[in-house]
Amino acid sequence: MSDDKKPKAPPADKPKGKSSGAHAGVFATAGFLILVQLLAGLGVWFLSFSIALKSLACVAYLLWLYLAARWPAVLGGLDTWWRRLAVIVLWQLPALAFGAWILLDFCGGPPVPAAGPVVVQVWAYPLTWLIAELSPGLMVAGKALSIWAQAAAPWLAAIGLLVLSRKR
């Protein structure tokens, strides 16, 4: 955030390991991505009356995820992998935390509160509804496959985004 106050150096002189001064920074980028994700979730939820429109919105959101990972103004503009990881973790934090808790619960760990699956579903709604749609009525170890998949999805998405946003 404080990069704006620094004198702008020619691109060739930029120190390695830091993002360009034009980038908004880790926290602002994470906030922006959270806002987009929650608004997209609300939009997809309101399209629940039509599976076709809902699917279309989901495809658009997947495209957005790809663009966000590659776009220099968002994840693609962060030079180090740990800064990209920090943005992704902040962005998906509630889904990552409760997703892990659900998986721990399923594997014999501490029981997740009733609100756990709801948090994951709300936070990642643009994608979680599709996961549920693709696994109707299937059970694994006495739990719904859709909940297994929804709990694991934020972790897989975080890894995917980290890989996708790496510099080439």
Place this chain on the structure above:
Amino acid sequence: MPFLIRFSAVLLLIAFTVLTGWAWFFPGDQARPPRDAGEYVRHYLHFGVFRGLSAGRWSVRPVTVDARALQPGDILLGRRTESVHGAWSHATIVLPEGRILAHHSLKGIWIATPAEFAGYDEVLVLRPKATPEQRAVVAAWAARLDGAEFELIAHPNDRRRFTCSKAARDAWLQVGIDPTDGRFWPTPDALVAGGAPVVERWGKP
């Protein structure tokens, strides 16, 4: 673009603060049924997030459901104290052969016996006015929800995902009867307020 991103982050912070304040300073009573869509969301956030309530406290003197008193299509409602959902905490529908739909956020929806509708201080049986043929259609449709996803945030107009009350409401909508009072969220309280005749009431009034 960086300005837009920073602006969005500030906007998120403001929206989060407003939402938190709106939910925190909720003047309502936990046991009073929330009436409109906004009040239900506020009620749910306040008691679910800030007060830590969930499906309600397991009754110390749970009511037993008498399966012989049930007919296909009947709506069962259960009341527990400290429920995040309002005055009534759970609802289900009676299927053919006296079975019911059971719901769990980690398991989904499946077919069970009435004995699984347990742990409530009070149980109410609603029987919407309909012909035996209509009741058979309702019960058969509800039985097809075996294996469907139980999703607390299901949109009221979503035909593919269900809450407990929405499953009962949607089953009755198959014969053109809305057992709720028509409010946005089809909650257990909405079913009670729908005015269907009460044919059984077990437990404390």
